[in-house]
Amino acid sequence: MKPTTLKYKSQAVAKLYFIGALALFVGQIVFGITLGLQYLIGDLMFPAIPFNIARMVHTNLLIVWLLMGFMGSAYYLVPEEAETELFSPLLAKILFWVFLSAGALTILGYLLVPYATLAEMTGNNLLATMGREFLEQPLPTKAGIVIVALAFLFNISMTVLKGRKTAITLVLLMGLWGLALMFLFSFVNPDNLVRDKMYWWFVVHLWVEGTWELILGALLAFVLIKTTGVDREVIDKWLYLIITMALVTGILGTGHHFFFIGLPGYWQWVGSVFSALEPVPFFMMTLFAFNMVQRRKREHPNQAAVLWAVGCAVMGFLGAGLWGFIHTLSPVNYYTHGSQITAAHGHLAFYGAYVLVVIAMISYAMPILRGREANPRRAQSVEMWSFWIMTIGMGVMVLALTGAGILQIWLQRMPTEGAMGFMATQDQLRFFYWVRLAGGVSFLIGLLTYLSSFFIGPGRAEDELPAGALPRTA
Ligand code: HEM
Numbered sequence: 076m077k078p079t080t081l082k083y084k085s086q087a088v089a090k091l092y093f094i095g096a097l098a099l100f101v102g103q104i105v106f107g108i109t110l111g112l113q114y115l116i117g118d119l120m121f122p123a124i125p126f127n128i129a130r131m132v133h134t135n136l137l138i139v140w141l142l143m144g145f146m147g148s149a150y151y152l153v154p155e156e157a158e159t160e161l162f163s164p165l166l167a168k169i170l171f172w173v174f175l176s177a178g179a180l181t182i183l184g185y186l187l188v189p190y191a192t193l194a195e196m197t198g199n200n201l202l203a204t205m206g207r208e209f210l211e212q213p214l215p216t217k218a219g220i221v222i223v224a225l226a227f228l229f230n231i232s233m234t235v236l237k238g239r240k241t242a243i244t245l246v247l248l249m250g251l252w253g254l255a256l257m258f259l260f261s262f263v264n265p266d267n268l269v270r271d272k273m274y275w276w277f278v279v280h281l282w283v284e285g286t287w288e289l290i291l292g293a294l295l296a297f298v299l300i301k302t303t304g305v306d307r308e309v310i311d312k313w314l315y316l317i318i319t320m321a322l323v324t325g326i327l328g329t330g331h332h333f334f335f336i337g338l339p340g341y342w343q344w345v346g347s348v349f350s351a352l353e354p355v356p357f358f359m360m361t362l363f364a365f366n367m368v369q370r371r372k373r374e375h376p377n378q379a380a381v382l383w384a385v386g387c388a389v390m391g392f393l394g395a396g397l398w399g400f401i402h403t404l405s406p407v408n409y410y411t412h413g414s415q416i417t418a419a420h421g422h423l424a425f426y427g428a429y430v431l432v433v434i435a436m437i438s439y440a441m442p443i444l445r446g447r448e449a450n451p452r453r454a455q456s457v458e459m460w461s462f463w464i465m466t467i468g469m470g471v472m473v474l475a476l477t478g479a480g481i482l483q484i485w486l487q488r489m490p491t492e493g494a495m496g497f498m499a500t501q502d503q504l505r506f507f508y509w510v511r512l513a514g515g516v517s518f519l520i521g522l523l524t525y526l527s528s529f530f531i532g533p534g535r536a537e538d539e540l541p542a543g544a545l546p547r548t549a
């Protein structure tokens with residue numbers, strides 16, 4: 076493979092972020108499997124690592140490594156799009172270590188100290204923000220996230236300001252600023268449970284179905300522009316259409332979380348109608364990806380990156396669009412709320428949209444960061460295998476959880492008389508939980524397969540190709 080150098084040397088900081096993200100990803104999955112086991116063996120590791128703690132570690136690691144992946148992607152993408160070096164590569168490096176140590180310290184806090192003690196130690200009595208799903212971080216960590224986010228945004232925005240402004244960077248910046256802005260609601264935690272929950276969704280929903288979707292669109296567009304060589308004008312039009320639809324449906328779509336938490340009744344209608352349209356932008360992303368690949372002007376040597384990008388567009392639509400739609404109408408959600416259907420959707424949506432877009436970026440950028448245009452053919456083929464093993468593993472998990480959810484609703488929620496209790500129902504779902512565990516283990520195998528692809532060099536046949544020649548099928 077012919078050697079390539081980075082267009083802008085400050086892009087190199089992205090490598091640190093990508094490696095950090097992948098390491099935390101492994102940790103997330105190990106805790107996921109622990110949770111899957113605890114579903115079947117209730118007192119496994121108790122009291123050392125109780126289910127609620129393992130769950131918190133699993134979900135927080137997910138968020139942290141995805142954020143790290145977004146930041147790495149931005150550090151790689153922005154200089155190239157803006158055609159100028161990063162404002163401050165040093166700041167980017169420092170922020171990485173600050174973010175990583177704050178994250179590690181927080182996870183250690185979860186694992187080593189009882190949660191209530193952690194809350195006491197970290198000033199939760201000054202401003203109570205802890206104890207809410209996904210936003211469990213102690214106050215100093217939350218403050219740290221804001222500081223890192225602001226310094227990161229400063230660095231990225233200054234780079235864009237001094238360079239070329241493209242649709243991709245503008246959308247990416249809007250998404251990243253929005254992400255940071257919405258996180259501020261994690262500091263708002265009124266005593267009134269209804270209002271508490273409402274603000275909680277301002278973070279959780281307006282992240283994944285709002286600001287993060289802009290980031291998703293921008294990253295996907297970047298990988299597609301690079302690997303297909305399709306004209307920018309075409310890509311830009313799609314991008315603007317997609318993000319407009321995302322915002323039009325996603326903002327009022329927040330109403331699908333306001334059905335049964337004590338907010339006014341009109342949300343039944345607003346939430347149902349707008350969230351029912353939320354699959355549209357995700358479907359447009361699928362069309363976009365296939366359309367760009369069909370119109371491609373070159374065969375890029377990195378076909379693995381194309382697979383991750385197209386896979387993201389398809390799986391994101393299935394997880395967010397389809398699995399979101401099945402429980403989003405208020406009369407359906409009345410029965411499915413907080414069941415295993417929710418977990419099935421949460422897993423497929425996060426994996427399909429955000430995990431896959433970050434891997435698509437890593438898969439595209441990492442070879443270049445390592446000095447070559449694309450990975451050797453053998454390494455790419457291992458990558459492609461890992462895509463299928465992970466995706467099928469996730470598919471098995473999600474189908475199992477969907478089965479569990481349907482049975483759970485049937486036994487526990489539908490009967491007007493003689494409904495089964497929560498725990499008695501759980502006992503009936505064990506078969507599905509075994510299948511979920513099997514899917515989870517294959518997922519881990521797929522992930523390790525992916526990591527192994529980083530260590531695979533060119534085979535003999537490729538070494539013998541004349542310099543600059545493309546491998547046979549790439
Ligand atoms: C990539 C985008 C998305 C991600 C990552 C995502 C993720 C999640 C997660 C993790 C939850 C569970 C939250 C909790 O702990 O209670 C959830 C809930 C929900 N999501 Fe999504 N989601 C996405 C897009 C969508 C879309 C497009 C729809 C609708 C078409 C949707 C409909 C819902 C509904 C109705 C709930 C509430 C379920 C309940 O009542 O228990 N989601 N989502």
Ligand code: HEM
Binds near residue numbers: 111114425426
């Ligand atoms: C990239 C892969 C994964 C992603 C994106 C992911 C994401 C998530 C999310 C968003 C939640 C919160 C769900 C909700 O509130 O509805 C969650 C919980 C959970 N995850 Fe994962 N996860 C992944 C892999 C795994 C694996 C491999 C397993 C193990 C078999 C697993 C097992 C669990 C369990 C048992 C819970 C707790 C569900 C509950 O509270 O009942 N996850 N995960």
Ligand SMILES: [Fe+2]
Binds near residue numbers: 280284328331332
């Ligand atoms: Fe939502």
